[in-house]
Amino acid sequence: MNKRKSSFTSALFVLPYFIMFMAFLVIPLLYGLYISFHDYGLLSNDRPFVGLDNYIAIFNPDSYLSSLFFEGLWNTFQFVIYSVPLLVIIGLGLALLVNSMPAKLRGFFRTVYFIPYSISVSVIAIIWLWLLDTNSGLINNYLTKMGFDPIPWLTTMPYAWISIVAATLWWTIGFNMIIFINALNEVPEDLYEASSIDGASAWQKFIHITLPSIRPIMLFVIITSTIASFNIYGQPYLMTGGGPGDSTEVLLMGIVEQAFEQRQLGSASAMAIIMALIMIIVSIIQFKISNPAKKGGEQ
Amino acid sequence: MRRRTKTLLLILLASVIAVLFIAPLFWMFSTSFKSDFEAIAGGLNWLPKEFTFENYAYTLLGQGLNVPVLRWMFNSLFAGITGSLLIVFIDAMAAYALARLDVPFKKILLPLFISTLMIPWVITFLPLYMQFSNAGLLDTYAVLIFPYTANAFGVFLLYQFFKGFPKELEEAAHLDGANKWQIFMKVVVPSARPIMWTLGIFSFMTIYNDFLWPLVATSSPEMRTITTGIAIMQQGSFVSSYGKLMALTSIATVPIIIIFLIGQKQLIKGITQTGIK
CATH class of the missing domain: 1.10.3720.10 (MetI-like)
Incomplete structure (x- = not known):
């Protein structure tokens, strides 16, 4: 009896979070599934059940929905492919650079490279919109001063992608750097000492000791950067408006448009669910590629 | 290469990158003290030619602006x-x-x-x-x-x-x-x-x-x-x-x-x- 009472009071500790978890995570998950099986107009009261029609329409090459989804997906993929390698490699490069600084300067440079991460995407996008302005932007002002033609950064290709990727790097690379700095600091010092005795160069140490030691963290950074890049929205929404043409109209923009401009919540939810599944599958593939079939018992 | 030269070169590199990280924020603050006219005229003035608080007055004090x-x-x-x-x-x-x-x-x-x-x-x-x-x-x-x-x-x-x-x-x-x-x-x-x-x-x-x-x-x-x-x-x-x-x-x-x-x-x-x- 006492025991039951005790476990009841213990459950009360979990209850507040559990209520939030159910109300704002589990129920939305199920509700989203429900919405995707209906012709769910944002404002209408008649929302008939349509089974898998919304999903079928996405995969029917002739439908508007299909072109909205797959063009958005393709543009998102492009951004992922352009941004993730740079986010990982430059992030690691900055971490190595910060670690090579004299101890007194490390904290300073780490803070400076990390500051932009604390700022909202809308502020980031507007600052870069201004830096990249064709007629009065700082970057084109420098270009024309040096005798070059100004570049229409946000309205022509490939500059629109370059601009979006540059703004994103500036914004988020500090986060990856912090994770790498921590990983680098945890590589056992005696590994380096042993290889110094063997006469290994700095590059050899990096390839044979550093990289293998930070491998799990590398995977973590690759997966989180990929997920973050999939979720891109604010930068193209504010910087290019999805242009030139529809070439930077990413998938999340397509979903928002379908939901709030076309007011078709059913098909927008189906798009969101497929997008989420693709993101989960990509994460699993990345995980499998970097952890090829570990044998049981081995660590 | 001597160790100290190498360290100095690395500090130089880190400083150049640090400038790249700070410059956009500096340019933002600097522009916020320029008139719209001076901003749109372009130029490379890192500090405003004519320092003005009008943008802050306009946006914060609701002078002529009806957004809160x-x-x-x-x-x-x-x-x-x-x-x-x-x-x-x-x-x-x-x-x-x-x-x-x-x-x-x-x-x-x-x-x-x-x-x-x-x-x-x-x-x-x-x-x-x-x-x-x-x-x-x-x-x-x-x-x-x-x-x-x-x-x-x-x-x-x-x-x-x-x-x-x-x-x-x-x-x-x-x-x-x-x-x-x-x-x-x-x-x-x-x-x-x-x-x-x-x-x-x-x-x-x-x-x-x-x-x-x-x-x-x-x-x-x-x-x-x-x-x-x-x-x-x-x-x-x-x-x-x-x-x-x-x-x-x-x-x-x-x-x-x-x-x-x-x-x-x-x-x-x-x-x-x-x-x-």
Whole structure:
């Protein structure tokens, strides 16, 4: 009896979070599934059940929905492919650079490279919109001063992608750097000492000791950067408006448009669910590629 | 190459990169003190030729501007503070109970919570919108606060801390006749303060900086947050008023950079502790 009472009071500790978890995570998950099986107009009261029609329409090459989804997906993929390698490699490069600084300067440079991460995407996008302005932007002002033609950064290709990727790097690379700095600091010092005795160069140490030691963290950074890049929205929404043409109209923009401009919540939810599944599958593939079939018992 | 020369070259490289990281922010602040006319004229003046406060006066004091910028700022700060307090408190209770107390089904609950960290949020944002819409709560503070409280990140972070927390303190308090709630409030929370700050700063930054959700979930000028409000101004009446836009982005940026600089250590601790263990 006492025991039951005790476990009841213990459950009360979990209850507040559990209520939030159910109300704002589990129920939305199920509700989203429900919405995707209906012709769910944002404002209408008649929302008939349509089974898998919304999903079928996405995969029917002739439908508007299909072109909205797959063009958005393709543009998102492009951004992922352009941004993730740079986010990982430059992030690691900055971490190595910060670690090579004299101890007194490390904290300073780490803070400076990390500051932009604390700022909202809308502020980031507007600052870069201004830096990249064709007629009065700082970057084109420098270009024309040096005798070059100004570049229409946000309205022509490939500059629109370059601009979006540059703004994103500036914004988020500090986060990856912090994770790498921590990983680098945890590589056992005696590994380096042993290889110094063997006469290994700095590059050899990096390839044979550093990289293998930070491998799990590398995977973590690759997966989180990929997920973050999939979720891109604010930068193209504010910087290019999805242009030139529809070439930077990413998938999340397509979903928002379908939901709030076309007011078709059913098909927008189906798009969101497929997008989420693709993101989960990509994460699993990345995980499998970097952890090829570990044998049981081995660590 | 001599060691010292090499170090100096690396410091030089790091400094050049540091300039690249600071320059956009410096240019933002500098532009915010230029007239729109001086800004749009282009040029390379890193400091304003004519230093002016007109952009701040115009955007903050409502001179000729009928959008409530101070209200946006209040909304962002209010949602950020209330939301992060709520998150820290309910996550700490749940994480402590799961780590230490006899919670029924706790072997199922913890993995259930943590597994949701893998779920991309895109999947919940449209149904969340409909839930708030059905409840008539769109465009209220509820949308700016509650959706963030479901995230399992904090439970995960604090659970790891409480797992390694020494039992002796709790046992001593228990022998003194304290009940679970008293032990939690008087013994556990005070020792967990640093990690709770970490979670609090994280949560505040997430809520304060969020963009897409508050953009769709609020609609009236009074309920906008600062990050969504400035985006709407950029697309509306400030489309090429860069002096005024940069005043707005500066106003939005200063508080978060201050909080970031104060909480940086905690933030880094949180990032590295949830990295991979």
